[in-house]
Amino acid sequence: MKRKERIYGEIKNLSKLIDKDSLYNDAEIGYSAETVSANLSIARNTVSQELNLLHKEGKLVKIKSRPVLFVDKNQLETLLDISIDKEHWEIKSFEELKQYYYWEKHSPPEQDGIFQDPFQMLIGHDNSLKDAINKAKSAVLYPPSGLHVLLSGESGVGKTFFAELMHKFYELHRKQEGPIPFVYFNCSEYYNNVELLTGQLFGYIKGAFTGAAQDKVGMIKKADGGFLFLDEIHRLPAEGQEKLFSLLDKGTFRKLGSGIEEQATVRLIGATTCDINSTLLKTFLRRIQVAISIPSLKDRTLQERLEIIIFFLQQESAKTKLGIKLSYAFAYYLMTHNFEGNIGALKSEIQYKCAQAFLNVMTKGYKNIILDDTFVTENIHMNEVKIKTILESIFNKNDTIIITPESEGFLLQEYNSKDNEADEMNFYSLLIKEYDALKNRFSYAESRALLENKISTLFQYTFYNKSMSCSVNHCSRRNLEVPMTGKIDKLIKKLEEITGKILDESTRNNFYLHIYTFVTYMKKGINPPIYNAPFIIEHYKKEYEKAQQICDYMSKFLNIPCPKSELIFMTLFLNALYDSNLGEAKDLSCGIVIIAHGKMTATSMADFANALFKTDMVEAIDMPIEQSISDTLEELLQLVRQKSYKELIILVDMGSLTTFGEIVKRQFGIETLVVKNITTEILLEITKTLLYNPKPLKDMLLYFEQLSKQYTLLVQTVKLTEKKSKVLITSCVTGIGTAQKIKTLVENTFKDLLPQDFRIEAKEYHLINTQEKLLGQVKEDEEIIGVIGTFNINLLDIPFISLEELFSKDGIDLLVDIIGIRNQLDNADNRLEDITRNFVGSITLQSLIDYLTILNPEKILTEMEEVLSILCNKLKLRVSKQVRLRFLIHCCCMVERIIINKKPLEYKAKIQHQNYNEILSVIKLSFATIENNYGIELSKGELNCIYEILQQ
Incomplete structure (x- = not known):
């Protein structure tokens, strides 16, 4: 056998060792001249010469790596099921070959020549x-x-x-x-x-x-x-x-x-x-x-960056049906600004600036959206030569250019026109409606200020968050929250066709707002509960049948499911629509007041019901998070004084407000009815009933009981004297084990002081992670007085104690007030001090390890010990065992809290010594390693807390 044939035979045998799995998993497929030389005992130079000849003959594929590798071409063709052309007999890497032939072989078919x-x-x-x-x-x-x-x-x-x-x-x-x-x-x-x-x-x-x-x-x-x-x-x-x-x-x-x-x-x-x-x-x-x-965006070519900017501007132009006049200065700003959120942040910035500039179209009569240097938020020096060159090529010595969806020379994908029809929010149409409503009530300057605030708020909490998940030139349809105005108009037209009723402007606007909210919830996966469907279906059969037709159409047209709750709402809406021609409502002696947590929750629900029924009988009391229950109650009592109601229905969103009915009854001597867990559907039903079929409240009680039979509506006033068992919930996101330890800790601390009508329940986090789930964990005659845990559950009117607070100096005080045993302790000499001392003494570093949830406890404790040592040296401190323990517990929990919540703590030191600022600087420097290791930054409030721990 000739030498070349022996060498070729060796390469073929070696190549047979390659299988399909190794094609991707092995980074170095192929065999060098040195390997063949050792196997055949032939000089390396000779082997190299023969391998190159075999490659030129088309028998081997040559991979230009270091060292150069060779593979039998037939074996590769068999494994890949391809025929390797001469152009690819020599390649830089095997990756190049795979990519080329897999794409060539499996490329999708052409459609209509495209x-x-x-x-x-x-x-x-x-x-x-x-x-x-x-x-x-x-x-x-x-x-x-x-x-x-x-x-x-x-x-x-x-x-x-x-x-x-x-x-x-x-x-x-x-x-x-x-x-x-x-x-x-x-x-x-x-x-x-x-x-x-x-x-x-x-x-x-x-x-x-x-x-x-x-x-x-x-x-x-x-x-x-x-x-x-x-x-x-x-x-x-x-x-x-x-x-x-x-x-x-x-x-x-x-x-x-x-x-x-x-x-x-x-x-x-x-x-x-x-x-x-x-x-x-x-x-x-x-x-x-x-x-x-x-x-990242900064690693893209300047041409691509410019195309992306123009593309997003074209999207905004398509939405507004206006040209966008882009200045050279603003274009330069977009090209050079470091957008930390990359393409998502760039898109949000363009949307935000266009929304601001759109105000000038509405209020100043501009014909285009003008983005000039007034919207540049930083100093620019225009010293980037390459960027200036590329901008000058499109501005052609002009100060501005007009961008439209049809602008030539820029990339605008055909598919995107469909997305513009169903944009995340028909934001500009909403702005126009808002402005039309405001300008009749407020001055030009006031209207503009209100709109600017609305734009800023929406972009801060909605657009920026959504845009971060958007891609280079497309945002997934699953992020869409509302359909276009045109789609809702078609839906209204279908409703009018089915019902034979023409909606007036007020009803159309209210229906539009409802669909707006409904689609938003459905896109977020929020499905409202069903409210006594059998009762409503039985009473409104005609409306229910037509509602089914409308919901079927809506589901197909908007491409979203239509849950039973929406079908029930549509039934009530149609019933109100048919009853709208009954004439003037009778004189009413019974009032409706809705009280709900949030800045505008009650007002928006009341406005909807009043507008729908063309009445003003529904009053609203909003309860912002910072407003106390006593202030809310006083607002209710003032309203009752003004209106001189003979009877009153109070609608509340939470059980904690149900005592209001009894207070009103005692002070004014009027019959009251309280309905809790109120929704828009129930509000509409109650309003319609009082308007068109009013009866004394005691006679209507049976009706309301039927309405709420299967649900958690309360149709009688809670007596203030009614006693409830008290429940304290302990929880931990990691499971029931830590929650049980917290429960044991509290029980061992107070022992015989705990009331007979009091118990502590350990619950898994996923069973109580919403207010609704939490309330479902107790019986009707029980009251949750507080929650101790590692993750806040956004409780509106139930106290929450974090582990950090529990282990703090005031932890015992918090528990004493929540459980309600301060009077017992005040009557016993030094009892509270003894309990506090025992409580702190029972907390060990080992218990801290049990309570932390996401950090490595051993690691963070070691790091905090080092920080404390540095602080003691620099500040010449000698700390007691309790101070050391409190420092370690507080700081470990602090790091975990900052990582989870990402919100700075606002806290001011109660006592500031002469060298206060100097000590704060020392604390800040001592925590530099912690900040760097965990990617956090301690706010002044955090530093103040640490300052007080060390200085106590």
Whole structure:
């Protein structure tokens, strides 16, 4: 056998060792001249010469790496099921070959002569995003079931949308198979509870844990045959990552509580903003075959950045149907400003500035939206030569250019015109309506100020948050909250066609606002409860049948489910519509007052009912979070004095306000009825009944009892003398164990002082994480007097004590007041001081380890000990055991609280010594390492707390 044939035979034998799995998992596929030389005992130079000849003959593929590698071309063609052309006999990397041939072989078909590639809607698809897209296509199409992918990049670069495009790309290839699942899961929501994480991902069987009343299908099963997108995958704890190994390795998983192994074919796409090597297990990363980095905005080319800016401006132009006059200075600002939120933040900034400039169109008669240097929020020096060059090429020595959806020379995807029809919010139309309503009541300056405040508030709390999840030039439809005005107009037209009634302007506006709110809730996954459907259906059969027709149409037209609660509301709405021609309502002796927590909750509900029925009988009392119950009660009593009611129905949103009826009855001697957990549906029904079928309140009691039979409405006044058992809830997000320890701690502290009608309940966090769930944990004759836990539950009128407060100097005082035993303690000499001393003494560093939830307790304690040592040295302090313990507990809880809540504490030191500022500076410097390690910043309020602990 000739030497060249021996060498070729050796390469062929070695190449047979390559299989399909190793094509992606092995980074160095191929064989060097040195390897062949050692195997055949032939000089390396000779082997190298023969290998190059075999390559030129088309028998070997040459990989230009270091060292140069060779592979049998026939073996590669067999494995990849392709024919390698001469152009690719020599390649820079094997990755290049895979990407080229997988895309060539599996490219989607042309439709009407147009190549259908969803990735082409990305600005930069042929430049800065080219490599990322090629990798994504290869991973999606790799047989038999694709490869797992990890997307990395800063917040706002468009990772979620990129994942959606991968899904869309695959759907185009498998169009004949029908829809392919794409399941979204945010890991951050369960990062500190592996059991909850397991239940959500894998599902669980009935009885797997407390509260598992029925079997649940997990995200993995829902994604079977498609994609599971794990957003913020870096928030998966190590145990959570390990639980996915079986799925990644063998495509199998087990439901929580089940011993049966199930199969699922799932392509996993993870997304992270962090360094993957420092946040994810090496064993987990080995199972993710493809890593794709999405470049930040500053890493995109200047041309792409300009195209993205113009694209977003074109979107705003399409919404407003106005040209946008863009100044050179504002364009330069957008090109050079460092948007920390990347493309999402850039889009939000453009939307916000356009909304502000739109006010000039309404109030000053401008014909275009003008974005000039008055909207530039920072000093710009215009010294970036490359940016000036690219801007000058489009401004052509003009100070401004006009941007419209039809502007030539800029990218505007055809698909986006559809998105503009269903934009996140028809914001500009709403602004016009707002202005029309305001200008008749307020001066020009006042109207403009009110609108500017509204714009600022909406963008701060709504637009900016949503835009961060938006992509390069598209925002997912699942983020949409309301349909366009045109769609609602068509819905109203259908309603008028079915009912034979023409809605007047007032009713149209109210119906519009209802649909606006309803669609917002449905898009967020909030489904209102159903209110006594059997009773309402029985009484309003005609209206219910027509409501079914309207809801069916609405569901199909708006592409959202129409729940039973909306069907009931529509029934009540139609009943009110038919009754609107009954004439003037009778003189009323019975009043309706709605009281609800929030700045405008009660007012908005009352306005809706009054406008719908063309009355003013419904009065509203709003109860902002900072307003006390006593102030609210005084407002109610003042209203009753003014109106001289003979009877009164009080509608409240929470049980804590139900005593108001008894107080009004005692002071004014009038019959009262209290209805709690009020909703718009019930408000409309009560208002309609009082207007058109009024009876004495005692005669109407049966009617209201029927209305509330199956629900939590209260149809009688709560007696003030009625005694309730008191319940203190303890909870922890990590599970029942820590909650039980907190319960034991409180019981051991007070022992025989606890009242007989008092008990402490330890509850799992997921059972009480909303006010509604919390109230459902006690009986009707019981009252929750407080909650102790690690995570606040946004309780409006129930005291919440965090662990940090519990372990603070005032922790015992808080508990004494909540339980209501201060009188007992005041009558016993030094009893409170003894309890406090014993309580503090019982708290050890080990107990702190038990109570922390997301931090590594051993690590944070060691770090805080070091900080305390530094402070003692610098301030020449000698701290007692109690001060040391309080410092460690407070500071460890403080770090955890800041990480979770991300809100600065506002606190002012009660006593400030002469060297107060100097000590604060020392504290700040001593905590520099903690701030750096945990990515936090201590506010002056936090420093003041630490100052007082050290100085006490």
